[in-house]
Amino acid sequence: MLLTISAERSPALEAPSDVGYLLHKHPDRMQSFSVYGGTAHVFYPEVSSEKCTVALVLEVDPVALVRGRSGSNDGFALGQYVNDRPYVASSLMSVALGKVFRSALNGRCVGHEELVDSALDLTISLPAVPGNPDLVRRLFSPMGWDVAATPIGLDATRPEWGDAPLVSLTLVGSLRLADALNHLYVLLPVLDDTKHYWVGDDEVDKLIRAGAGWLSTHPERDVVTHRYLAHQRGLKAAALQRLAELDDRPVEDGVDDAEPVLARPLVRMRHDAVLEVVRALRPTSIADLGCGSGALLGSLLEVQGVARVIGTEVSDASLSTAAKRLHVDRMTERQSERLTLLLSSLQYEDDRLGGLDLVILMEVIEHIDPERLPAVVGNVFGAMRPRHVVVTTPNSEYNVRYPALARGGFRHPDHRFEWTREQFAAWTRAVGEAHDYEVVLQPVGDCDPQVGSPTQMAVFSLRGQSEDAA
Structure with a gap:
């Protein structure tokens, strides 16, 4: 499972490698982290004066993923062990983002606060994301992303089989890195529509926190809350009630990134x-x-x-x-x-x-x-x-x-x-x-x-x- 984030040189980011400060990951080092179901590796395949790319590779062990569980919802006996979890972006990637890039998700970067509040020219790529192109665009476009969602053929040797329920996703936009990561944190599980862990009341708090500033006015807010909260009506109602208190936050247009204005909700x-x-x-x-x-x-x-x-x-x-x-x-x-x-x-x-x-x-x-x-x-x-x-x-x-x-x-x-x-x-x-x-x-x-x-x-x-x- 692969995610890459590229930041290009811009007035807000004179040295593209400075994105390492935001992510709290040094461009010259490869780091590995133990996460649920496997291991996450972070490294920088490209660092130049014009562009910096960070990659997050998530190695999922299907056996470790189901160890200790009883039963399976898969349609065949080996479904727990033979599946697309190691390859397709899902809630596993979301959990990895939350652990590996926690400070960046929360918008914390001591000594470089100006970078946190600056919009960066970003390109995000995920080779395999669940969902159809229309749904992917409906979820990401309202936040200012240019979305390229290319269908993936089920089998290149069998074109008559058509497309798999997957797309290759590329997002291009000028956004704060914290906002970009929170978009992924919420919407990847929404697209997959299957969380690998039990969803309880605390998931409402996670959703409200990660969706701050964008989810309350998102045109697909109902779809996002319904899927993110694993179709549990009570949790969805609680989330929508709290989002209703925020549903009229205006989006600030024309704000100079050099002098960010943090408007009160x-x-x-x-x-x-x-x-x-x-x-x-x-x-x-x-x-x-x-x-x-x-x-x-x-x-x-x-x-x-x-x-x-x-x-x-x-x-x-x-x-x-x-x-x-x-x-x-x-x-x-x-x-x-x-x-x-x-x-x-x-x-x-x-x-x-x-x-x-x-x-x-x-x-x-x-x-x-x-x-x-x-x-x-x-x-x-x-x-x-x-x-x-x-x-x-x-x-x-x-x-x-x-x-x-x-x-x-x-x-x-x-x-x-x-x-x-x-x-x-x-x-x-x-x-x-x-x-x-x-x-x-x-x-x-x-x-x-x-x-x-x-x-x-x-x-x-x-x-x-x-x-x-x-």
Whole structure:
């Protein structure tokens, strides 16, 4: 099993051999590492003033791979020992990358931090990768790769047999090396669609970590999560829920590599904007309606003066995830008394949610069918009638700034609608007038002079109480 990565001379990499610093592997040495199922060898077949190529050769021992296991899913008796695992890139290669190039994957290079954040002119080659050319292109192209996926004949002496379910893959692009390695780390097992090890809850964390900055907006995100997590629905749902919090990160275009700009994720800006409003309003009781996996709840509990925090969801699985995320089982009695997680629907009145100071609907309304939204409004602003309501939702005008949405579409497959700034303003005015609330609109995220901010926020206050937010 072979992988080669070539870096050409460029303004960001005056000496191509400097790629050895990023990989923590000296170009003049050959190194070997014991990995699951075999041995990985790293060496440099080409080092010149114009180009540097590093090779990772993975020798897989089929006997060692199955030693200690019972049973086999292969279609014939010797399937455990006679297979394509030593030759075709798979999760075995992904695990080898994680061990051999761990520091590079994590973007660590002490003393050469400027290289970590620089885009390099890269060419990556793998002689045998599972999958058809169309799927390979759909997975790699959205990240900026020029993809050459050439089908491999099943048998050169038997052309009538057609092609094997394999391609010879070459990727060409200008990317950070850490990003390139993380693309391979995630997508090689996805293409193979068979992991050689047990897939558990920790695989969700690995996927989110390796997919940071690209997976949340990938057009084939569902395919990637489904295959990477071995078709386990519960794990896929957990991963998609966490990715949904990141699905609106813009891709920075035109950034000068000599002066890299590390933009804050929009999800963080949105949380900070909501928390700023919370601190200004000084509530003692707060409900995060549609709290998801509880990303905001922990921060709300830290706000001074807040005595009670409620998180609601229609999904029991989401509440379980939130409880795990917040370590509810390890809270003191006093801490647990401040937090309540409720199974509750926005469309139906819930007496447990009355008399609150503040209600938050952060990226919630766009998930509600338009014909059901009036019932939600009546419940929140009429039945619950808190002193203040904070609502955030995407600004659809900003979608043109996302490459994957430039031709249309929503930021998340579960969105039922996305509003322009004018549509959102009209809706907030109508809600305020109908239920006697004053409303203030605020942008969230960097404002574009043509299309505004990526997220829009409305702060509703019962008439006569808006001065609390000053």
